[in-house]
Each structure stands twice: as structure tokens, then as C-alpha cells.
Amino acid sequence: MNNNIETMEAPIITARGLKKHYKRGIETIKALDGVSLDIRSGEMVSILGPSGSGKTTLINLLSCLDAPDAGELVIAGRSVNGLVEEELVNVRQGVLGFIFQKFHLLPTLTVAENVELPLMFLRRQVDREKTLEVLRQVDLENRAGHLPKELSGGQMQRVAIARALITDSKVLIADEPTGNLDKANGEAVFALFRRLVTEKNLTVIVTTHNLALGGLADRIITLEDGLIIDEHLRQ
Amino acid sequence: MRFIAFAFKNLFRRPLRTGLTIMGIALAVAVAVSLIGFNIGYRRSIDVSIDKLGFQVMIMAKGCPYEAATMMLKGGTGLVYLPASTYDQVRSDPDIAAITPIFVGVAEKEGSGINDESASSFAIISGIEVESFVSMKPWMTMSQGAGHLGGRWFADDATGEVVLGYEVAEYEQRKVGDSYYVSITPYGQTEPVMSEFKVVGILERTGTQDDGTVFMPISLARSLFNRPTELTIVGFKLKNFSGFALRQFEQRWAKLPEVQVVGLQQVKTTLVSLVETAQTMIASVAVVAIIVAIIGVINSIMMSVFERTGEIGIMKAIGASKSDIFQIIWLETMAICLGGGVGGVILALSGTSLVEKAIQSLIDFGTRGSMVAITPQVMLVALLGSAVVGCFAGLYPAWRASSMRPVEAIREGE
Helix, strand or coil, X not given: CCCCHHHCCCEEEEEEEEEEEEEECCEEEEEEEEEEEEEECCXXXXXXXXXXXXXXXXXXXXXXXXXXXXXXXXXXXXXXXXXXXXXXXXXXXXXXXXXXCCCCCCCCCCHHHHHHXXXXXXXXXXXXXXXXXXXXXXXXXXXXXXXXXXXXXXXXXXXXXXXXXXXXCCEEEEECCCCCCCHHHHHHHHHHHHHHHHHHCCEEEEEECCHHHHCCCCXXXXXXXXEEEEEEECC | CCHHHHHHHHHCCCHHHHHHHXXXXXHHHHHHHHHHHHHHHHHHHHHHHHXXXXXXXXXEECCCHHHHHXXXXXXXXXXXXXXXXXXXXXXXXXXXXEEEEEEEEEEEEECCCCCCXXXXXXXXXXXXXXXXXXXXXXXXXXCCCCCCCCXXXXXXXXXXXXXXXXXXHHHHCCCCCCEEEEEECCCCCCCCEEEEEEEEEEECCCCCHHHHEEEEEHHHHHHHCCXXXXXXXXEEEECCCCHHHHHHHHXXXXXXXXXXXXEHHHHHHHHHHHHHXXXXXXXXXXXXXXXXXXXXXXXXXXXXXXXXXXXXXHHHHCCCCHHHHHHHHHHHHHHHHHHHHHHHHHHHHHCHHHHHHHHHHHCCCCCCCCCCCCCHHHHHHHHHHHHHHHHHHHHHHHHHHHHCCHHHHHHHHC
């Protein structure tokens, strides 16, 4: 557990005054209204907040899947402001790994093929040994040849985590990763995150509704109405 | 895993839809391939048939050149005749290298002993002058097969001898030395008269209308048909054959009443242009089929793209660039179109005879034998065409997919 934040490395993600507004008819929805934060390497951060608080919007911006209307964002030392989509892809590739609530595994690919999919986009050679090693880290090495439909929800989420790990991503970004899982599987996923942070010095940013699970992170950020209303270290 | 393998896996997620889309393309390609094959085969067949007439120019009675040509190529019933004096007038032309008179008549077959309702009950009788006729067709030789040994041409003054074309002999099961019976209705009479001939020779197969013809001395034929002073055509070879020489020749002899001078190149053009009318109709069907198939492909791929909106968003999130997504969707379209192309070629190859029958029902060919020639070049063109169709059909769905913003795509997909 990394309780001593001060001793950690320099921020891998720096956000200053991030804003994201949406138009709905004549109404302007302030999904994010000036969020600033630093996330350091080897840190596990959970973002809590009720529905509509801006969690997913923030995580989409931090993961370069969306662009802010205002504010500054630096990822792994590179400012992403004003970058076009293809440039954002370059920032994401090999730095950021994603885990989604609904797993989003491709049904026709085996577990191993799903895990290896990002390598195809990165034009990297597939090394089945490495794939099995990553699957071993998520305790699924014996499921490499299975199709997603043959797995439980918890197993599918662990495959999604393995898919994020295969590219040696520095940061794992997980949007409600336990939203479709039962309590035991949810706890197992968070335990896995913790292990990856400890053993591989990964940075994990995770959004959740679950206060108990969110409380397992090193730092807990609470959002409401597009603003950070609370930020504290794990007790 | 490579992009192409990934694209194939995506296609197999909806095997029925993929299969039906491929079938749509295959049908369109099969129609197009058959049409092109027919076009090539027909022209080739016309060339062979006309070249093997042995002469470059013919004089015949005035009338439709198409009917005249088809009559010469495969026989016909609407025969018209020209006066035999024409032959005597024309033979002195200084540009003529060779000349042969031909009298064609239609007789009823007798005693073939074969009951085949689909076969014609008529025999094409060709009265010829052996020496001049054979000098124009040096490839016409006597068959030496079983039962054909000892074959020879008849003398020009023979009265009871015939030489059979290869198919006539085969169909009638005649050997050299057998009798051959036909009933001929002499001009001006109503009752047919049965005649018996001795088969003195059977010709080798030529692949032309001659295979289905019964040859006899021209004097005998004219006598039997009671047209002693008439001919059907006079065939020529010119000394220095050229378009100019032909026009000169035509101008000299067009003055004769009741005759027309027809260059065989002109006959080729006439036949091909007439069949082109039918081809245009079929080509229209092919074009419509191809357009429908392209729309089907675009529709199918678009449906697939929309169904996979979330997935595309995820792929972008995990590292796929715009061009990666474009490539995947485009490859899927290409695979469908190329699969359709291969299927269409196979379909066309296996359905050649059906296509021939279908086209034959639309128009009289004017030639014999197989009309659809699906060459390797045609197959290559079909596959290239399918690839080109795939290229274009895949552009829009691929562009749509690659233009999706990852966040919106993931949200829509959920």
C-alpha cells in the first residue's frame, strides 16, 4: 500500500482547470467545471461521486478519449491540449490502458486473442508466452483458449484487465469496473488493482459508486456537479 | 493476429448475413462473367464459322443479309435463289482468284431409325462443284474413322452419291457404302419424292455448319429440287483482298438485278451487331444486379458497423487509429466482394450450359457449337472487378466507422 504520497514519483497526469460543458437544448450542462488534480506513478486513485457528478467525463478526459473545452492536461509529460484524434491515439498507445464496466471483449476472439488485440494496433509482435504471463497475473492462464461467452463476469473483467496490461501501460483507467460484478468479484478486481500497483508500480485510476471499494485506493477523490468536493488519502 | 484474420473473424460472426451478401455478389458476377464469356465465345465462333466458309465474298439473292448469313452458317428454310447465269457473268471478273457455286436446299430426312423429337427432321442439302469447293476449304478431308474408311468425293456428274458431314453421319449412324434416304419436294410440286443415295464419303469434323450438311453434286441437287437454272450463293476469293478491292468488286456487280454482294466481314459485323441487341438487354440486367449487389454489400457492412459501434469505440480506446478501423471495415468489404467474385466465377463455369440455353431462347445465334467462352482473362477481370467493387463499396462504411469518436461510440454501443 502506498500511503506516503509525498515519496512517490512526479505526476504522470496533471490536470489544471479542466472544463467540459454540453449543450442540451438551451441548457448548458457543466459536466466538469474546473477540475485540477495530479496523479503520480504508482498511485491508486478512486473517483467517487453520484451519477451525473462528472466521474465518467473526467475519466474520458484523463484517458484522452475526449477533449476538454478548457483547461490544461499533461499526460506522461506531453500536453494533450489541441491534439487531433490521431495524435491522441499516439498519446494513449502504450501509456494508457482501459477497463470498462461492460468488459467489451470481442465475442469471436479467444481470451488470448482478446488480450493480444491492442498489440495488433500497436504493430507489435504477438508473444504468446507474454500473453500467458499476463493472463497468469489475472489468474486466467488456463482460460487462454476459451471464448468470452464461456467466462463469468468476473473472469471477463480480468481478461479486460489483462488486455490493458499486455501493452505495458503505465496507467490503468477503469470506469466503473465493478458495476456489473457481484461483491466478491468486485473485491477481487480491486485486490488485483492493488497487487498491480504494488508489484508493477502501475498507476490505477478507477471510478466507482461503491464507497467501500473506492476506499481501498491510496487517494479518494469525490466529485459533485463537475467539481472536486473532497480529496483525501486512504486512512 | 493480423488485420485480415481479424476481418474474417468479424465476418463469421454473422455467417448467414455474410453468406447471403456474398451470394448476391456471386450472382451478379456470374451474370457478368457469363455475358462476357458469351460475347467472347460468340465472336470467336462467328469468326471460325465464317472463316471456314472458305471464301471472302459471296453473291446471293437480294434480301436480309442476316438471314442469308445464318442460312449459310447453319442452314435455314427461307431460301431464296439467284439465276445461275450470274455465275457465268461474274466468273470472268479479273479480280477473282477462286469461285465456287453452291446450291442449298432443305429436304426431309427419311429412315434415320432414331427417334429423337428434339432433333430436326430436315436435312441441309448442299450442291457443290467438288474441285472449286474443296480448293476453298482445304481442311475438308475424309474421315478415316471406323466405318469411314475408303471415303472419297463424288464425281460432278454422279447421280446417286452423297458425302455426309461428320455430325450427319454420326447422328444417322451411316458408314461409307450405306444408303441415305431423303425426301425432296421439287419446286412447283406439292408431293415430296423420296430418293436413295449411296454414302461415298464422310468428312472429318470441322466444327462448322459443314458437319451438319449433306453434300451432293450441284447438278444433281438442282435437278432434284427442280431448280435447274438457279443457285443459292456464289462464293469468291479475291486476288488481292482488301476493303478497297471489295468495294470495287461490289460496285461492279451490284448492278446485277436481284443479287447482293456480301463481304463476310460485313456478315460478321451484322451478326455481332444483331446479337449485341440481346447482349445489351442482358448487360442491363447484369448492371442492375451488380448495383443491387453493391447496395446489399454496403447495407450489410453498414449494419455490421452500427451493431459494432461500441466495439469500434473500444478498439479506438485500446489503441486503434482511424486508419486501423478503416482498414478493418474495408477488408471485411473486400473479403465479401472477392468471395462473391470467386463464387460468381464458379457459378458461371458450372452454369455455362444453362446460360447458353437461356441466351439461345432469346435470339438465334447463327452459329453452331458452344457459345460461352469463360477464359482465364475473363475470370481475372471478374475477380479484379469484384475487388474494385469492394474498394468502392467499403469506402463509406469504413469512413463512417473510422470517423466515430471513441467516447460517443462506446456510449452508443452501451
